[in-house]
Amino acid sequence: MRAVFLTGLGGYEVLVEKETDVPKISGNEVLIRVRGCGVCYRDTLVRRGFMRARIPVILGHEVSGEIVEVGDNVEGFSKGDLVASLIYSYDPRDKSCAGGRENICRSRISIGEDRDGCYAEYIALPYWVLENIGSPGNAPPESYSIAACVVGTAVRAVKTIGGISRGESVLVTGAGGGVGIHAIQVAKALGARVIAATRSPEKAEAIRKAGADDLIIYREGFSEEVRKLTDGEGVDLVVETVGGPTLEQSLRSAKRGGRIVVIGNVDPKPQGVLLGLIILREIHVHGVLNSTHTELREAIDMIKRGLVKPVIKTIDLSEESVRKSHQDLERGGSIGRYVITPK
Numbered sequence: 001m002r003a004v005f006l007t008g009l010g011g012y013e014v015l016v017e018k019e020t021d022v023p024k025i026s027g028n029e030v031l032i033r034v035r036g037c038g039v040c041y042r043d044t045l046v047r048r049g050f051m052r053a054r055i056p057v058i059l060g061h062e063v064s065g066e067i068v069e070v071g072d073n074v075e076g077f078s079k080g081d082l083v084a085s086l087i088y089s090y091d092p093r094d095k096s097c098a099g100g101r102e103n104i105c106r107s108r109i110s111i112g113e114d115r116d117g118c119y120a121e122y123i124a125l126p127y128w129v130l131e132n133i134g135s136p137g138n139a140p141p142e143s144y145s146i147a148a149c150v151v152g153t154a155v156r157a158v159k160t161i162g163g164i165s166r167g168e169s170v171l172v173t174g175a176g177g178g179v180g181i182h183a184i185q186v187a188k189a190l191g192a193r194v195i196a197a198t199r200s201p202e203k204a205e206a207i208r209k210a211g212a213d214d215l216i217i218y219r220e221g222f223s224e225e226v227r228k229l230t231d232g233e234g235v236d237l238v239v240e241t242v243g244g245p246t247l248e249q250s251l252r253s254a255k256r257g258g259r260i261v262v263i264g265n266v267d268p269k270p271q272g273v274l275l276g277l278i279i280l281r282e283i284h285v286h287g288v289l290n291s292t293h294t295e296l297r298e299a300i301d302m303i304k305r306g307l308v309k310p311v312i313k314t315i316d317l318s319e320e321s322v323r324k325s326h327q328d329l330e331r332g333g334s335i336g337r338y339v340i341t342p343k
């Protein structure tokens with residue numbers, strides 16, 4: 001099969017297309033024919049050496065596809081099922097994974113980093129990281145590749161951790177990015193008023209289409225504008241998808257007693273935090289790490305029902321396309337998610 005490997009750490013040249021064997025499955029695994037594989041900003045961090053990874057490895061952790069082979073011990077899945085995966089695996093016997101905490105459990109193994117991922121025609125995965133999609137409805141099968149890492153993370157940020165209620169206000173930073181544009185849709189589906197912030201005027205149309213009530217296109221900061229739009233109060237919830245570069249503005253945009261959920265960090269350097277703002281306004285800051293089965297199921301359901309329309313741009317499985325998508329992600333030029341669709 002064809003696959004794009006991470007062959008070292010560094011620039012785009014370490015992404016290399018190779019012919020390799022179709023993975024052999026163990027008793028607990030299924031073999032999936034990849035229909036879609038999202039290209040995540042995280043992949044660029046792995047490539048640049050900011051995350052631990054086995055090398056060489058096939059990158060990619062955002063996958064949907066059809067099961068073509070089933071291991072002897074697999075329960076609940078059959079050949080032909082259309083499935084989407086969590087972005088990691090874990091040991092289901094590990095007690096630290098129980099109770100919906102599989103995303104932060106000790107035995108977590110990152111797909112596309114610790115084991116081969118989906119920049120490939122086929123991927124082998126243990127059955128317990130999968131969810132059945134059933135009939136994909138009006139959404140193309142490849143669009144479910146972003147159910148876990150993108151839509152699921154947005155669901156976890158806005159609903160599970162963010163605890164949004166109907167009528168509350170939400171600010172989404174990095175609104176044109178992969179998680180941002182879907183967080184807008186999730187928040188709207190849950191009845192929130194959404195203010196979106198972006199630095200990229202060329203993403204305005206897509207952000208409005210995603211349902212944002214107000215859009216701030218900024219150069220320096222956005223908190224003053226957020227306060228104006230909320231009668232000087234600030235928002236109930238900030239969904240911070242950018243990280244370091246916008247965190248201070250996000251803290252200034254939250255209302256007294258407001259919440260900030262931090263999902264993304266484009267800048268891996270340590271960040272200075274204004275503790276005074278957090279203390280004096282009693283702001284609740286909470287990290288969000290991807291999604292669990294609960295959010296993956298909800299994301300699949302929202303996509304099926306058309307409440308969330310995945311914003312994706314499909315590319316082919318080739319060294320050239322993958323390198324270009326990494327480049328585009330790093331310069332912040334992409335709208336929504338690049339999804340590799342092997343032919």
Ligand SMILES: [Zn+2]
Pocket residue numbers: 038039040041042061062087149150
């Ligand atoms: Zn991802």
